[in-house]
Amino acid sequence: MRWVALGVAAALAFVASVVLGPAAVPLGDLARSDIVWSLRAPRTVLAFLVGGSLGVAGAGLQALVRNPLADPFLLGLSGGAGLGAVVAIATHLSGPWALPLAAFAGALGALALVYRLGLVGCAALDPRILLLGGVAVGAFAAAVTTAIVALADAAELRNAFLWLWGGLSAASWDSVLVLTLYAPLPLAVLFAAARPLDLLALGEEPARYLGADVERVKRRVYLAASLLTAAAVAVSGVIGFVGLVVPHIVRLAWGHRHRALLPAAFIGGGALLVFADTVARTVVAPRELPVGVVTALVGVPIFALLLRRWTVA
Amino acid sequence: MGIFVMRRWLIALFVLAACRPSGRPPVGPSVQDDAGRTVTLAAPARRIVSLLPSFTELVFAMGAGDRLVGRTAWCDYPPAALAVPSVGDGMPPNVEAVAARRPDLVLLYHSGTNLTAGQQLAGLGVPVALLHLDRLEDLGPAARRIGRLTGRVAQAESLAAAMDSLAAAKPLAPNPQSLVFVVWDNPPIVIGHGSYLDRLAALAGARNVFADVAAPSAQVSLETIAARDPDWIAVLSDSSGPPAFAARREWRAVRAVREGRFLNLPGSLFGRPGPRSSQAVAELRARLEAAP
Numbered sequence: 304m305r306w307v308a309l310g311v312a313a314a315l316a317f318v319a320s321v322v323l324g325p326a327a328v329p330l331g332d333l334a335r336s337d338i339v340w341s342l343r344a345p346r347t348v349l350a351f352l353v354g355g356s357l358g359v360a361g362a363g364l365q366a367l368v369r370n371p372l373a374d375p376f377l378l379g380l381s382g383g384a385g386l387g388a389v390v391a392i393a394t395h396l397s398g399p400w401a402l403p404l405a406a407f408a409g410a411l412g413a414l415a416l417v418y419r420l421g422l423v424g425c426a427a428l429d430p431r432i433l434l435l436g437g438v439a440v441g442a443f444a445a446a447v448t449t450a451i452v453a454l455a456d457a458a459e460l461r462n463a464f465l466w467l468w469g470g471l472s473a474a475s476w477d478s479v480l481v482l483t484l485y486a487p488l489p490l491a492v493l494f495a496a497a498r499p500l501d502l503l504a505l506g507e508e509p510a511r512y513l514g515a516d517v518e519r520v521k522r523r524v525y526l527a528a529s530l531l532t533a534a535a536v537a538v539s540g541v542i543g544f545v546g547l548v549v550p551h552i553v554r555l556a557w558g559h560r561h562r563a564l565l566p567a568a569f570i571g572g573g574a575l576l577v578f579a580d581t582v583a584r585t586v587v588a589p590r591e592l593p594v595g596v597v598t599a600l601v602g603v604p605i606f607a608l609l610l611r612r613w614t615v616a
Numbered sequence: 617m618g619i620f621v622m623r624r625w626l627i628a629l630f631v632l633a634a635c636r637p638s639g640r641p642p643v644g645p646s647v648q649d650d651a652g653r654t655v656t657l658a659a660p661a662r663r664i665v666s667l668l669p670s671f672t673e674l675v676f677a678m679g680a681g682d683r684l685v686g687r688t689a690w691c692d693y694p695p696a697a698l699a700v701p702s703v704g705d706g707m708p709p710n711v712e713a714v715a716a717r718r719p720d721l722v723l724l725y726h727s728g729t730n731l732t733a734g735q736q737l738a739g740l741g742v743p744v745a746l747l748h749l750d751r752l753e754d755l756g757p758a759a760r761r762i763g764r765l766t767g768r769v770a771q772a773e774s775l776a777a778a779m780d781s782l783a784a785a786k787p788l789a790p791n792p793q794s795l796v797f798v799v800w801d802n803p804p805i806v807i808g809h810g811s812y813l814d815r816l817a818a819l820a821g822a823r824n825v826f827a828d829v830a831a832p833s834a835q836v837s838l839e840t841i842a843a844r845d846p847d848w849i850a851v852l853s854d855s856s857g858p859p860a861f862a863a864r865r866e867w868r869a870v871r872a873v874r875e876g877r878f879l880n881l882p883g884s885l886f887g888r889p890g891p892r893s894s895q896a897v898a899e900l901r902a903r904l905e906a907a908p
Binding site for chain 1: 800804805826828829831834835838842843860865866868869
């Protein structure tokens with residue numbers, strides 16, 4: 304029943320996203336419209352893949368650091384990606400893929416730094432150090448980014464901040480293809496870690512007694528979730544709140560078992576982002592809102608309601 | 617607090633009394649700036665710092681370029697402006713660097729952040745004029761006031777008259793060609809109604825397909841650009857090749873991108889209102905007519 308409802312919600316979001324848009328395309332022409340085929344459809348698919356990736360990455364990281372506040376972007380990735388993007392713009396890197404590649408490289412750099420900081424004694428990942436290291440690396444990268452924007456001559460750098468707010472306007476079948484080839488591996492790693500993640504919720508010691516290879520699981524989950532997030536930020540900027548809110552909402556219906564939680568977070572995150580992007584494209588047409596603004600406007604009230612329920616219960 | 621303020625006033629009064637040459641009241645130029653302040657100079661300005669490329673062009677156009685002692689890093693026209701020392705990018709103005717040029721007039725663009733800089737400079741005893749310069753209509757009034765402050769009234773008046781007539785000109789007979797000004801590609805940001813570039817397009821006889829957007833610039837969806845199907849993509853660029861985004865697959869959904877119909881408009885000529893605005897209109901018109 305829950306799965307049916309989730310599937311229906313995702314299907315509705317898909318249909319709405321393809322049918323609705325600022326350009327009026329008659330229903331009968333949908334299948335033949337170039338606008339639908341080369342812009343709306345890839346954008347919808349990309350939104351679903353990005354939202355799903357963020358949802359799964361958020362669920363995995365929340366289990367890993369055992370902190371309900373964990374968000375895929377809390378671990379310094381957004382700062383690193385932003386730095387990469389601004390460097391690409393400031394140095395006039397040319398080529399159609401310069402910006403996403405530079406953002407991806409920046410996110411990987413931040414990931415590597417945070418990972419190294421979090422490794423205690425070269426083997427054990429300390430979740431608290433991961434969180435603190437992520438915040439520190441993110442703040443440092445943001446400071447360097449702002450310094451470049453303040454000092455560089457390019458007036459267009461201010462627009463880089465708009466890109467950082469997230470958006471799917473760069474969606475094309477190319478970016479869909481790249482993400483379709485890239486995402487399955489980290490997703491598979493996370494889905495395979497469902498059982499050890501359940502055990503990890505009991506604490507590291509009990510999980511170890513119950514047979515989980517805790518250190519290996521933590522490393523794998525951290526790297527897989529971060530690699531998913533890095534790809535998401537490269538194709539669509541920093542889209543906040545999907546990775547934070549979706550796992551919590553899904554947990555209300557599916558409980559804490561990751562075998563069900565992770566796939567549900569993927570479909571739920573995808574559906575939410577497809578819906579949010581449809582709103583971003585249509586509500587102020589012909590203008591457009593950054594989709595990160597919409598996810599925050601939708602996500603924060605839901606999150607506040609959840610917080611109320613927890614504190615009352 | 618009150619005593620301190622009073623004391624400061626008294627000191628200022630003494631200083632003023634001591635400085636004023638006896639028997640000769642100041643008869644320098646005086647204008648009202650756009651912040652509502654009265655700017656009075658003891659004599660026509662001899663050491664001017666211009667903190668907007670448009671002001672620099674105006675000062676040169678009225679023949680007072682040799683009195684500029686400071687400009688912004690963006691002031692690149694006329695070429696003689698490059699010989700004037702730069703005081704930084706002007707966003708926000710570096711008050712110390714400006715004051716160090718010992719100007720007797722600072723021309724500042726009227727904006728929220730510049731108000732603070734204006735107050736700081738005025739506090740240092742530097743006369744400051746804050747002037748609007750966003751639209752064609754702002755050019756004439758700005759030119760007249762700069763002319764008064766520099767003692768170039770006649771030259772400024774003929775400049776201002778030309779710019780007023782351009783601002784009042786009716787758009788040329790509607791050209792069938794339409795265009796979109798793309799300021800940024802990811803996310804797509806375009807120029808809307810009421811902006812300087814929208815006006816240039818209208819005067820050149822082209823139709824801005826986003827003239828219905830009430831903001832000077834706005835983020836829009838790529839599919840809106842594709843659906844409105846402009847004949848031309850106009851970008852502010854000093855290079856001649858197509859912009860980098862032309863190679864991105866999602867932009868190929870726009871017909872003008874597929875057909876390579878780009879108008880690369882040099883930023884120095886098209887990026888700001890100034891004495892060369894009519895030249896910009898003529899050039900845009902010529903480019904549109906020359907094209908197939």
